[in-house]
Amino acid sequence: xxxxxxxxxxLIKTRGQQVTLSCSPISGHRSVSWYQxxxxxxxxxxxxxxxxxxxxxxxxxxxxxxxxFSNSRSEMNVSTLELGDSALYLCASSFVAGGxxxxxxxxxxxxxxxx
Amino acid sequence: xxxxxxxxxFLSIQEGENLxxxxxxxxxxxxxxxxxxxxxxxxxxLVTVVTGGEVKKLKRLTFQFGDARxxxxxxxxxxxxxxxxxxxxxxxxxxxxxxxxxxxxTLSVSS
Numbered sequence: 499x500x501x502x503x504x505x506x507x508x509l510i511k512t513r514g515q516q517v518t519l520s521c522s523p524i525s526g527h528r529s530v531s532w533y534q535x536x537x538x539x540x541x542x543x544x545x546x547x548x549x550x551x552x553x554x555x556x557x558x559x560x561x562x563x564x565x566x567f568s569n570s571r572s573e574m575n576v577s578t579l580e581l582g583d584s585a586l587y588l589c590a591s592s593f594v595a596g597g598x599x600x601x602x603x604x605x606x607x608x609x610x611x612x613x
Numbered sequence: 614x615x616x617x618x619x620x621x622x623f624l625s626i627q628e629g630e631n632l633x634x635x636x637x638x639x640x641x642x643x644x645x646x647x648x649x650x651x652x653x654x655x656x657x658x659l660v661t662v663v664t665g666g667e668v669k670k671l672k673r674l675t676f677q678f679g680d681a682r683x684x685x686x687x688x689x690x691x692x693x694x695x696x697x698x699x700x701x702x703x704x705x706x707x708x709x710x711x712x713x714x715x716x717x718x719t720l721s722v723s724s
Contacts (some may be wrong), residue, residue: 500656531711540716543655554710588655598709604655613627 500524500607502591510611516577523570523591529599531570532564534585535607544587547572548594567577577608584605584612615640617702619715626692626722635689636702643705647676650699650717692722693698708710 503522511517523530531554532544543556547566564574570591578596586609590602620635636645639718644663648656652659660669662678669676673696683702703714 533712533714541703541712541714543711543713546711551621554708592653597707601658601661602712606654 502589502603504512504587504589504605504608507606508607508609508611509561510613511579512613513579513581515579517577517579517610518536518575519587519589520609521572521574521588521589521591523572523604524603526593527603528570529592529594530566530570530573531586531590531592532574532598533590534558535588536551536584541588544574546599577594581612583610615642615713617645617704617713617715619700619702619713619718621718622716624718624720625638626653627721628693628722628724629691632670632692632720634689634700634720635684636686636715638704639683643682643709643724645678645682645702645704646688646712647685648701648703650701651697652676656699689720692720694722694724696720697722699724708724 503518513537524551528549531546533541546554550566561577588604588606588607590604592602593600618637646661647659650656660676665682666702667678671688673697677686699719701714702711703715
Protein backbone atom coordinates (compact mmCIF):
# COMPACT_ATOMS: atom_id res chain seq x y z
CA UNK A 499 0.00 0.00 0.00
CA UNK A 500 1.47 3.35 -1.04
CA UNK A 501 2.22 5.84 1.73
CA UNK A 502 1.21 9.45 2.09
CA UNK A 503 2.59 11.58 -0.71
CA UNK A 504 3.12 15.31 -0.68
CA UNK A 505 3.93 17.61 -3.54
CA UNK A 506 6.01 19.54 -4.12
CA UNK A 507 8.80 18.46 -1.78
CA UNK A 508 10.53 21.84 -1.90
CA LEU A 509 9.24 25.30 -2.63
CA ILE A 510 10.76 28.76 -2.60
CA LYS A 511 8.49 31.80 -2.58
CA THR A 512 8.81 35.48 -1.81
CA ARG A 513 6.93 37.51 0.76
CA GLY A 514 3.41 38.43 -0.26
CA GLN A 515 2.97 35.50 -2.63
CA GLN A 516 0.61 32.63 -2.03
CA VAL A 517 1.28 28.92 -2.16
CA THR A 518 -0.69 25.69 -2.51
CA LEU A 519 0.56 22.38 -1.15
CA SER A 520 -0.92 19.00 -1.99
CA CYS A 521 -1.33 15.79 -0.02
CA SER A 522 -2.53 12.40 -1.22
CA PRO A 523 -3.51 10.13 1.67
CA ILE A 524 -3.13 6.39 1.98
CA SER A 525 -5.86 4.61 0.06
CA GLY A 526 -8.93 4.20 2.27
CA HIS A 527 -7.98 6.96 4.68
CA ARG A 528 -10.53 9.74 4.75
CA SER A 529 -8.97 11.98 7.38
CA VAL A 530 -6.12 14.31 6.48
CA SER A 531 -4.40 16.53 9.03
CA TRP A 532 -1.88 19.27 8.35
CA TYR A 533 0.98 20.33 10.63
CA GLN A 534 3.63 23.03 10.52
CA UNK A 535 7.08 22.12 11.83
CA UNK A 536 9.64 24.79 12.72
CA UNK A 537 12.81 24.61 14.83
CA UNK A 538 11.41 27.07 17.35
CA UNK A 539 7.84 25.85 17.77
CA UNK A 540 8.12 22.21 16.79
CA UNK A 541 5.13 20.46 15.25
CA UNK A 542 1.91 22.43 15.44
CA UNK A 543 -1.53 21.32 14.29
CA UNK A 544 -3.05 23.42 11.49
CA UNK A 545 -6.32 21.68 10.64
CA UNK A 546 -7.98 18.37 9.87
CA UNK A 547 -10.30 17.46 7.02
CA UNK A 548 -12.65 14.52 6.99
CA UNK A 549 -15.12 13.73 4.22
CA UNK A 550 -14.44 17.07 2.52
CA UNK A 551 -15.24 19.05 5.68
CA UNK A 552 -12.88 20.84 8.02
CA UNK A 553 -13.44 19.01 11.27
CA UNK A 554 -10.85 20.65 13.49
CA UNK A 555 -8.69 23.73 13.38
CA UNK A 556 -5.57 24.80 15.21
CA UNK A 557 -4.56 28.27 16.28
CA UNK A 558 -3.29 29.74 13.00
CA UNK A 559 -4.35 32.91 11.19
CA UNK A 560 -6.91 32.88 8.41
CA UNK A 561 -4.13 33.11 5.82
CA UNK A 562 -3.85 29.36 6.27
CA UNK A 563 -6.68 27.47 4.65
CA UNK A 564 -7.32 24.08 3.18
CA UNK A 565 -9.75 21.87 1.42
CA UNK A 566 -10.37 18.22 0.74
CA PHE A 567 -11.66 16.62 -2.41
CA SER A 568 -14.04 13.71 -2.86
CA ASN A 569 -11.10 11.34 -3.39
CA SER A 570 -9.72 12.46 0.04
CA ARG A 571 -6.80 14.32 -1.47
CA SER A 572 -6.20 17.56 0.35
CA GLU A 573 -4.62 20.91 -0.39
CA MET A 574 -3.54 23.65 1.92
CA ASN A 575 -3.10 27.24 0.88
CA VAL A 576 -1.14 30.02 2.50
CA SER A 577 -1.83 33.52 1.25
CA THR A 578 0.25 36.66 1.69
CA LEU A 579 3.33 34.72 2.71
CA GLU A 580 5.48 36.00 5.56
CA LEU A 581 9.09 35.14 6.38
CA GLY A 582 7.86 33.28 9.46
CA ASP A 583 5.88 30.88 7.29
CA SER A 584 9.13 29.17 6.30
CA ALA A 585 8.70 25.67 7.65
CA LEU A 586 8.24 22.01 6.89
CA TYR A 587 4.57 21.36 6.23
CA LEU A 588 3.51 17.82 7.01
CA CYS A 589 0.29 16.08 6.26
CA ALA A 590 -0.90 12.92 7.92
CA SER A 591 -3.68 10.59 6.92
CA SER A 592 -5.67 8.23 9.08
CA PHE A 593 -8.57 5.88 9.17
CA VAL A 594 -11.55 7.08 11.18
CA ALA A 595 -13.68 4.66 13.16
CA GLY A 596 -16.58 5.65 15.35
CA GLY A 597 -15.74 9.29 14.78
CA UNK A 598 -12.30 8.94 16.32
CA UNK A 599 -9.05 9.21 14.43
CA UNK A 600 -6.85 6.13 14.31
CA UNK A 601 -3.05 6.14 13.94
CA UNK A 602 -1.80 9.02 11.81
CA UNK A 603 0.65 8.24 9.02
CA UNK A 604 2.81 11.16 7.96
CA UNK A 605 4.06 12.13 4.55
CA UNK A 606 7.63 13.35 3.95
CA UNK A 607 6.57 16.99 4.04
CA UNK A 608 6.94 20.05 1.84
CA UNK A 609 9.82 22.33 2.75
CA UNK A 610 8.66 25.92 2.16
CA UNK A 611 11.19 28.74 2.16
CA UNK A 612 9.93 32.31 2.07
CA UNK A 613 12.45 34.93 0.96
CA UNK B 614 -3.65 24.53 27.32
CA UNK B 615 -2.14 21.08 27.20
CA UNK B 616 1.62 21.13 26.73
CA UNK B 617 4.21 18.39 26.42
CA UNK B 618 7.76 19.22 27.47
CA UNK B 619 10.60 17.03 26.34
CA UNK B 620 14.08 16.80 27.78
CA UNK B 621 16.83 16.88 26.96
CA UNK B 622 16.51 18.90 23.76
CA PHE B 623 19.77 17.53 22.36
CA LEU B 624 21.73 14.39 23.13
CA SER B 625 25.04 13.35 21.61
CA ILE B 626 26.41 10.00 22.71
CA GLN B 627 28.75 7.21 21.70
CA GLU B 628 27.62 3.88 20.33
CA GLY B 629 26.88 1.44 23.12
CA GLU B 630 25.75 4.02 25.68
CA ASN B 631 22.32 4.04 27.29
CA LEU B 632 20.03 7.06 27.34
CA UNK B 633 16.63 8.21 28.53
CA UNK B 634 14.37 10.85 27.02
CA UNK B 635 11.57 12.38 29.08
CA UNK B 636 8.17 13.74 28.14
CA UNK B 637 6.30 15.64 30.84
CA UNK B 638 3.02 17.48 31.19
CA UNK B 639 0.87 19.01 33.90
CA UNK B 640 -2.17 17.58 32.05
CA UNK B 641 -3.49 14.06 31.99
CA UNK B 642 -3.42 12.32 28.63
CA UNK B 643 -5.54 9.31 27.71
CA UNK B 644 -2.53 7.97 25.83
CA UNK B 645 0.87 9.13 24.63
CA UNK B 646 2.67 8.30 21.43
CA UNK B 647 6.35 8.28 20.54
CA UNK B 648 7.57 9.05 17.03
CA UNK B 649 10.96 9.10 15.38
CA UNK B 650 11.68 11.48 12.54
CA UNK B 651 14.70 11.28 10.27
CA UNK B 652 15.94 14.15 8.10
CA UNK B 653 13.80 14.67 5.04
CA UNK B 654 11.05 12.41 6.31
CA UNK B 655 7.87 12.68 8.30
CA UNK B 656 7.52 11.28 11.83
CA UNK B 657 7.01 7.53 12.11
CA UNK B 658 5.02 6.12 15.00
CA LEU B 659 7.06 3.88 17.31
CA VAL B 660 4.59 3.08 20.05
CA THR B 661 1.42 4.16 21.83
CA VAL B 662 1.13 3.79 25.60
CA VAL B 663 -2.37 3.78 26.99
CA THR B 664 -2.49 2.51 30.56
CA GLY B 665 -0.90 4.32 33.51
CA GLY B 666 2.26 2.49 34.55
CA GLU B 667 2.43 0.61 31.26
CA VAL B 668 5.82 -0.47 29.94
CA LYS B 669 6.32 -1.41 26.30
CA LYS B 670 9.48 -2.73 24.70
CA LEU B 671 10.51 -2.46 21.09
CA LYS B 672 13.86 -4.28 20.73
CA ARG B 673 16.34 -1.99 22.55
CA LEU B 674 13.75 0.73 23.18
CA THR B 675 11.67 0.74 26.38
CA PHE B 676 8.71 3.08 26.75
CA GLN B 677 6.99 3.83 30.03
CA PHE B 678 3.78 5.71 30.77
CA GLY B 679 3.59 7.38 34.16
CA ASP B 680 1.11 6.11 36.72
CA ALA B 681 -0.78 9.42 36.61
CA ARG B 682 -0.68 9.49 32.78
CA UNK B 683 1.05 12.86 32.80
CA UNK B 684 4.49 11.75 31.70
CA UNK B 685 6.36 9.18 29.68
CA UNK B 686 9.92 8.12 29.08
CA UNK B 687 11.88 6.45 26.34
CA UNK B 688 14.97 4.46 27.29
CA UNK B 689 17.40 3.19 24.69
CA UNK B 690 19.86 0.48 25.64
CA UNK B 691 23.19 0.19 23.85
CA UNK B 692 22.45 2.96 21.34
CA UNK B 693 23.52 2.46 17.74
CA UNK B 694 24.16 5.00 14.95
CA UNK B 695 20.89 3.89 13.37
CA UNK B 696 19.04 5.30 16.39
CA UNK B 697 20.03 8.82 15.34
CA UNK B 698 17.04 11.05 14.74
CA UNK B 699 14.45 13.36 16.28
CA UNK B 700 12.29 11.68 18.92
CA UNK B 701 8.88 13.22 19.50
CA UNK B 702 6.22 12.50 22.07
CA UNK B 703 2.61 13.36 21.30
CA UNK B 704 -0.82 13.07 22.77
CA UNK B 705 -4.33 13.94 21.71
CA UNK B 706 -5.98 17.03 23.09
CA UNK B 707 -8.93 16.59 25.43
CA UNK B 708 -11.41 16.65 22.56
CA UNK B 709 -9.43 13.91 20.83
CA UNK B 710 -9.28 15.96 17.68
CA UNK B 711 -5.67 17.05 17.33
CA UNK B 712 -2.25 15.71 18.22
CA UNK B 713 -0.15 17.87 20.54
CA UNK B 714 3.58 17.34 20.09
CA UNK B 715 6.53 17.96 22.33
CA UNK B 716 9.36 19.93 20.70
CA UNK B 717 11.44 16.79 20.42
CA UNK B 718 14.81 15.40 21.41
CA THR B 719 17.51 15.32 18.75
CA LEU B 720 19.66 12.24 19.30
CA SER B 721 23.03 11.76 17.65
CA VAL B 722 24.84 8.46 18.10
CA SER B 723 28.38 8.28 16.80
CA SER B 724 30.42 5.13 16.22
